[in-house]
Amino acid sequence: MSTPPDSPSHDPALAVVEDATCLACGCLCDDIALEVSGGRIVEARHACDRGRAWFLADRGPGDWPAATIDGRPAPREEALDRAAELLGRARAPIVLGLTQTTVEAQAAAVALADRLGAVIDPSHAADAAPRLSAIARVGRVSATLGEVRDRADLVVFWGVDPVTTHPRHWERYSVEPRGRFVPEGRAGRTILAAASEYTPTAARADRHLLVPADAQFEVLTALRALINKIELDPERVAAATGVAWDDLLEWAQRLTRARFGAFFFDANLGRARGGAATVEAALMLVRDQNASTRLVAMTLGGPGNPAGAESVLTWQAGYPVGVDYSAGYPRSLAGETAADRLARGEADVALIVADDPITALPQAARDHLLRIPTVLLAPDATATGRRSSVALATATSGIHTAGTVVRTDGVMLPLRPALTTEWPTDRELLRAIDERVRALQVGDRAPAPRPAEVPTS
Numbered sequence: 232m233s234t235p236p237d238s239p240s241h242d243p244a245l246a247v248v249e250d251a252t253c254l255a256c257g258c259l260c261d262d263i264a265l266e267v268s269g270g271r272i273v274e275a276r277h278a279c280d281r282g283r284a285w286f287l288a289d290r291g292p293g294d295w296p297a298a299t300i301d302g303r304p305a306p307r308e309e310a311l312d313r314a315a316e317l318l319g320r321a322r323a324p325i326v327l328g329l330t331q332t333t334v335e336a337q338a339a340a341v342a343l344a345d346r347l348g349a350v351i352d353p354s355h356a357a358d359a360a361p362r363l364s365a366i367a368r369v370g371r372v373s374a375t376l377g378e379v380r381d382r383a384d385l386v387v388f389w390g391v392d393p394v395t396t397h398p399r400h401w402e403r404y405s406v407e408p409r410g411r412f413v414p415e416g417r418a419g420r421t422i423l424a425a426a427s428e429y430t431p432t433a434a435r436a437d438r439h440l441l442v443p444a445d446a447q448f449e450v451l452t453a454l455r456a457l458i459n460k461i462e463l464d465p466e467r468v469a470a471a472t473g474v475a476w477d478d479l480l481e482w483a484q485r486l487t488r489a490r491f492g493a494f495f496f497d498a499n500l501g502r503a504r505g506g507a508a509t510v511e512a513a514l515m516l517v518r519d520q521n522a523s524t525r526l527v528a529m530t531l532g533g534p535g536n537p538a539g540a541e542s543v544l545t546w547q548a549g550y551p552v553g554v555d556y557s558a559g560y561p562r563s564l565a566g567e568t569a570a571d572r573l574a575r576g577e578a579d580v581a582l583i584v585a586d587d588p589i590t591a592l593p594q595a596a597r598d599h600l601l602r603i604p605t606v607l608l609a610p611d612a613t614a615t616g617r618r619s620s621v622a623l624a625t626a627t628s629g630i631h632t633a634g635t636v637v638r639t640d641g642v643m644l645p646l647r648p649a650l651t652t653e654w655p656t657d658r659e660l661l662r663a664i665d666e667r668v669r670a671l672q673v674g675d676r677a678p679a680p681r682p683a684e685v686p687t688s
């Protein structure tokens with residue numbers, strides 16, 4: 232933290248944190264300069280409006296208690312004991328959330344799930360499943376965003392609208408920056424946008440294609456056939472895809488002519504008719520294009536650290552989402568999610584870390600989650616209106632807490648906190664619960680104390 236003392240705007244009370252990382256969208260911009268004064272972030276230079284709102288939000292503890300048990304304020308140690316008791320005695324515990332915290336906390340949560348014999352599943356698992364399934368089947372040709380900035384002369388935004396959802400993607404990674412092999416910046420790149428409606432991204436693209444939402448598989452497959460020079464019947468293709476033949480030909484030609492192309496998509500593609508098969512069609516189009524030139528497939532990424540959750544689970548359990556430790560070793564939920572387990576009533580205690588999955592859950596899963604005891608670790612866990620058996624307030628990752636997050640392209644980024652807080656990190660709380668559960672388990676295994684000797688005379 233520093234401000235040059237000879238700076239014209241030098242304010243002795245102002246501190247500056249350089250290169251902070253914003254977690255408000257999947258761009259994870261790591262070039263933000265935070266100005267801190269009076270215990271608050273007062274400016275976030277380089278951030279977009281959404282990033283500024285995230286950094287400048289009120290992060291004070293308010294009058295919330297550090298911990299609650301059944302909604303009543305409780306000492307933190309007592310809440311930790313109760314959390315360990317609930318989780319350690321559970322027959323089918325489940326660990327949820329995880330996308331809004333650091334890799335270090337995610338690793339602690341996986342270790343605790345392992346100790347508990349729990350099911351663990353990040354809250355974005357249902358969205359990620361079609362993509363992960365498609366990658367497992369056909370692989371993925373990928374790159375870093377730095378390579379895209381330096382090399383891409385063609386950028387395809389398929390079913391995504393980064394101008395709206397990822398405000399600096401355009402200026403920082405994919406379109407405007409001058410790259411090593413694209414020194415002209417925007418003028419050196421062709422931008423193609425495909426979506427079911429006319430979006431702000433389409434308005435700024437060089438070409439846009441209106442693709443019916445339920446015909447994405449057909450359009451991607453037709454494009455793949457065209458770049459592979461397979462003969463098609465134009466009338467039948469137009470009827471099946473809802474897209475004009477000439478437009479498909481032009482897109483195929485542009486893909487083929489590119490020196491280096493980047494194809495961006497997101498979870499919407501997996502939600503389209505066909506699910507994982509539609510994502511697979513996109514990945515195979517990209518893969519086949521690499522026979523003659525370079526094309527990479529990338530996601531825009533979600534806010535926080537969902538890619539970190541996938542990375543941690545992969546390196547610790549072998550599966551990127553949905554892991555069941557109940558057998559004493561990690562097994563994949565194999566096509567299911569924690570929501571399915573919840574909907575069938577197959578969980579008796581839930582530990583929720585850092586984000587609240589409840590709004591994303593289907594009704595049956597939500598109903599069951601509201602019926603069973605829950606332990607919540609989150610910055611606003613003890614705020615009025617939250618309903619948890621045990622709630623512990625935590626510091627906010629990236630604001631108060633250092634650590635590591637993973638960008639959608641696999642690049643690891645450090646968090647540089649600007650504020651301090653009296654709340655512990657979620658990682659510290661997870662480790663404290665883990666310690667207590669271990670002590671409970673050791674106690675359960677210890678032989679029963681010998682009865683006191685009874686005097687015989």
Ligand code: SF4
Binds near residue numbers: 257282
């Ligand atoms: S583009 Fe996203 S990560 Fe970058 S500053 Fe804006 S909200 Fe934050």
